[in-house]
Amino acid sequence: MKSLFKLTLTFLVFAVLTFSCQDEEVIIENPSEEEVIQPGSSLSNLMRMTVTNDGAQDNLLDNSSCTEIVLPVTITISETTITINSLDDLWMVAELLNNPAGNDGIEFTFPITVTFGNYTQIVIENQDQLNSIVEECLTEPEVIECVDFVYPISFSIYNTDFQVIDTVQINSDEELYVFLDNLDAANEGAVLASLNFPVTLVYANGNTQEVNSNQELETAINQAETDCNNEGCQEEQVGYYLTDCFWTITSVGDEVGTLSNYYLYFNEDGTVTVHDGFTTVALPGLNWQVEGTTTGVYLFMSDADTYLDVVNGDWLVTSCGAEMLVLQKDTDAEVVELVLEKNCTTDESPFSCFSNTTVTACDYDADGVTTFELETLVLGNVLCDYDFTPSFHVSHADAEAAMNALPFPNSYQNTSNPETIYLRIESNSGAFQVFEINLVAEPCATDCSxxxxxxxxxxxxxxxxxxxxxxxxxxxxxxxxxxxxxxxxxxxxxxxxxxxxxxxxxxxxxxxxxxxxxxxxxxxxxxxxxxxxxxxxxxxxxxxxxxxxxxQNCYSSDELYTIATECRWEVYSYINDQGSDVTSDYDGILYSFFENGFVVAENGITIGYGGLTAENTATEQLVVLLHLYNSVSGIGNYYTVESLSSEEIVLSSFGDAELIFHRTCNSTNQDGDTAQIKTWLYEGNWEITYSSMDSADNTSDYANVTFDFQQGTNLIGSDGSSTANMHYEVLRDEAGDLRMVIDYLGIFPYWQMDDDWYITEVNNQRIELHYINDDANDESVIVFEKI
The missing domain is CATH 2.40.128.280 (Lipocalin)
Incomplete structure (x- = not known):
């Protein structure tokens, strides 16, 4: 086959330029297939998660696990300005934010720099730019926080014959992340790498482990991810959390809830105050102290007796947060776990959350009587940090006596208009207060005529x-x-x-x-x-x-074509008229839509084509007819456009079919060759100088016919007395062959041109098309020459 265009296939060569290489001779045995770090494998992913930059460490600052603020950074909270030099200083941020005056949040002194999970950095100039980056963080990076590599480590690089071509030394998490990222990007396994053992891992508690194979490494990282529950608590953080509010004992050992009615307050003088719901007493014998050690942060409690002696001991803080602390202590018989949960409501009343109020409800028939959803209207909008028990009563006396509460307050029908009922609010201590609720039934007028x-x-x-x-x-x-x-x-x-x-x-x-x-x-x-x-x-x-x-959504045909022509599309979901999910039948097919209604569908080297016509009904619904030929014809149908966006098109048939397209802009069937061919086609009129159909010469069918290839995939054929409006497209298929698709099923002789042709020869004066991808095959051929 003659062709003026040739493809040059460029192979990706993996160049390790960012890492230092060992100069000395290294004797390394050729690895087995199991020893190679396979791109995208479980081990490769685990190693990447282990060295991914952990943006969650400073969420208190930026509220985003996708980014980490580069320290030091200067911030202002409620007119207090501090400099954060390390992550150990974050407890100061928590203390300022928890102060009532800290409700205004954090103000950064810009510019600041943030680091992403892949170690790339950008400079942030203002708060709006930072907010945009935080809002774009839809999925948190997967990070394994509890284990690290001990550097340096090294990799042997092999070619596909398992011959060593290089040795790469890695000295940091960032270098290892970039190495693994480049390994994944290498061309279809053309570059192979194996880790040189032994390798040492260090855990959050300081322990180390030596591993000697890929399997041992994968097991060790998995185990670290499962077992690690030490969240890196700081001594100052734990002390601040404990003195901030009351704490309840959720569980201790196998006992759950038995001590939950006691509220502990850790005084700054090292003593503990206990509240049992009715009285508050100090236990001078119970002392506490927080201390950081080489094995973690400990809470030491001593000299408690009687009902609280179970809290005596040296407790290792295994998980810490502003709302919950989990601690463990070793005894001769077992390891005991103590769980404390914050509770700030024990000495506060809920009454400040309520006031006398008026609520209205729609009176549908204007008779002054309607149904009031009291719980929804009165309690639904209340934000209260304190526990309370509500009840509704028709008289003040009943409310004070806690008698005759309305059994169904969310379906109360008024007996007069207006009417006053009474809300009793009772705190956990038994104290109560009564509030007046004025009910008004209003006509249900609307703003519409x-x-x-x-x-x-x-x-x-x-x-x-x-x-x-x-x-x-x-x-x-x-x-x-x-x-x-x-x-x-x-x-x-x-x-x-x-x-x-x-x-x-x-x-x-x-x-x-x-x-x-x-x-x-x-x-x-x-x-x-x-x-x-x-x-x-x-x-x-x-x-x-x-x-x-x-x-329902109403769209115009212009809106549909504008969105559909921006990129190629793929079938995300297709439920046919019989209710069967046949999405998989259309996997890998890419659809191109054009403003003139032409549609091209590519399934490997198979090219389908057809049309998409759209019009609005009398009720402004947008109805489309999608008709396709070849193997993609199954989705052809009449549809209503249910939803239309830049990323998704949802169509439903008049039966039960639903067809959903998703946009994909990651690939194209166009290149410099297709653009050049189209330019030649636009430059003047063309004629068919040779044509065969089923091996029979039918060139004479096109005598005196001229063809005008227009931009926008329109092809006009005319013999002076009749005109045919056809569609065409020039593209390169997945096999790399140049193709021309011509779509027309109208008058003779133009319907004979309807097909997906191979371009076997092309220049600015002549284009030769074959139905079979062989320029020597004369079964079906069309030759265009410029007039």
């Missing part, structure tokens, strides 16, 4: 998203015609009924449904009062029934 509701309903289709708290009717689609005919589609059937609107006596809008006879959906028949009116959402009531309707 009858004309507004008519216009909303007749725009796009609607769904019932809530019917008496259920979404059982959501699969029914409602279309409101301007002649008051209602069409309901769903559950494989279509029903018709009537609809109308009117202005109600109290100024609201009523929507009437009648003669809707389908199963389940007939429940909507009747007169509904609109209580909340928005262009895309209507909330209505009818007696005790409640219904919310929401408008």
């Amino acid at each position: 009858e004309a507004d509701v008519d216009g909303f309903l007749q725009t796009c289709a609607w769904n019932i998203v809530n019917y008496n708290g259920s979404n059982d009717l959501i699969d029914f689609e409602f279309n409101f015609d301007d002649n008051q005919v209602l069409t309901v589609t769903g559950m494989g059937a279509t029903y018709t009924g009537g609809w109308s609107t009117s202005q109600s006596a109290n100024g609201g809008v009523e929507v009437v449904f009648d003669n809707v006879a389908g199963p389940s959906i007939q429940a909507i028949n009747g007169s509904w009062i609109v209580i909340d009116c928005q262009p895309h959402r209507l909330e209505m009531v009818m007696g005790d029934n409640h219904m919310v309707m929401e408008q």
Whole structure:
């Protein structure tokens, strides 16, 4: 085959330029396949997680596990400015933030520098830039914090014949991360590396372990990730946490909850105050002290007697946080665990969280009587840090006596308008206070007129998203015609009924449904009062029934084509009309959409093609016809556009099919050769100087026909008396071959050109196309020459 274009395949060569190499001769035996560090393997991933930069260490500063602030850094909290020189200083930040005056948060002195998990760094100039980076952190890096490598370590680099070509020495976590990253990027295993053993690991508690094989290394890292529960607590942190508030004993040893009614307060003078819910006493005999040692941070407690003697001993802090401390001590018989949880509510009352208030509810029929959801309206908006027990009463005397509480406060119907009821709030100590709740039933007026509701309903289709708290009717689609005919589609059937609107006596809008006879959906028949009116959402009531309707998305064909033509797309999900998930049938197929409705689908070297036409219905719904040929034709159907965004297109058929495309911009079927061919095609008109079909010469079919290859994949063929509007595309397939797709199934002779052709020869004057990728094959051939 003659071709003016040739592909040059450039192999990626792994160059280790950032690491120092051993100059001395190293005698290394050729490794087995098991000794090679395979890119993407479990061991490679574990090693990468072990050396990934841990951005979670300073979350108190930046609230992001994706970044680490490069220290030192200067910050201001409530007009107090401090410099953080190391992670050990973070306890000072916690102390300032926990102070009531610290609610304003942290102000950095910019510029600052942040380091990402892959050790790249950027300079942050202001708070907005920092906020943007934090918001972009959607997935926290996977980090194994409890084990480190003892450096230096070294790798042997082999070629594919397992011959040593280099030895690389690694001296830090960052160097090892970059090495593994480059190893993963090496071309399809063309570069092999094995770790030279022995290798030493050091754990968070200071212990070390020597490993001598890949398997031992993988086991050691896995075990470290499982066993490590020492969160690197600092002596100052633990002391600050303990003196900040009361603590309860959640469990000690096998006993859970037996001492949870006691609240411990660790005084700064080394004594402990105990609150049992009724009295507060100091236990002068119970002393405490926090001390950091080489094996960790310890809480020493001594001289406690009677009911609290179980806390005596030397407790190692194994997990620490502002809300919970986990400690362990060794006894002759076993290791005992003590869990303390912070509780700041023991000596505070909840009464400041409440006040006398007025609540309103919608009076649907304007008779002054309605249902009040008291728990939702009164208690739902209360933010209180203190425990309390609420109850509602119809009289002040009942509230004070804690008698005759309303049994169902969330469905209370008023007896007068307005009406006052009483809320009793009781604290854990038994103290209480009574508050007045004024109930007012108001007419359910909306901001919409009858004309507004008519216009909303007749725009796009609607769904019932809530019917008496259920979404059982959501699969029914409602279309409101301007002649008051209602069409309901769903559950494989279509029903018709009537609809109308009117202005109600109290100024609201009523929507009437009648003669809707389908199963389940007939429940909507009747007169509904609109209580909340928005262009895309209507909330209505009818007696005790409640219904919310929401408008489906309405899009234009321009919006669809603008988004669809930005990149290629792949099938993310396809449920066919029979309800079967056949997504896997379309794996690997890439779809290209063009503004003129042309569609090209590539499945390896198989090219499918067809069209996507779109138009809006009378109710503004965007309906499309997707038709394709060859092996990709199965998704062809009529669809409604349900959702449209720059990353996803969701289509649903008039049956049960749902087709979801996701955008993929990581590959292209275009290159410099395809661009050059298109440029030549645009530069003048062309004619067919030779054509064969099924090995028969049919060149004469195209006598006097000229072809105009236009930008935008339009191809115009004309013999002076008739014109054919065709589609075409020039691309390079996954095998690297140049292809031309011509789409047309109209008049003779142009329908004979409809196919996915191989370009076997091309220059600025001549293009030769073959159905078989062989320039010597004469079965089906088209030769274009410039006029």
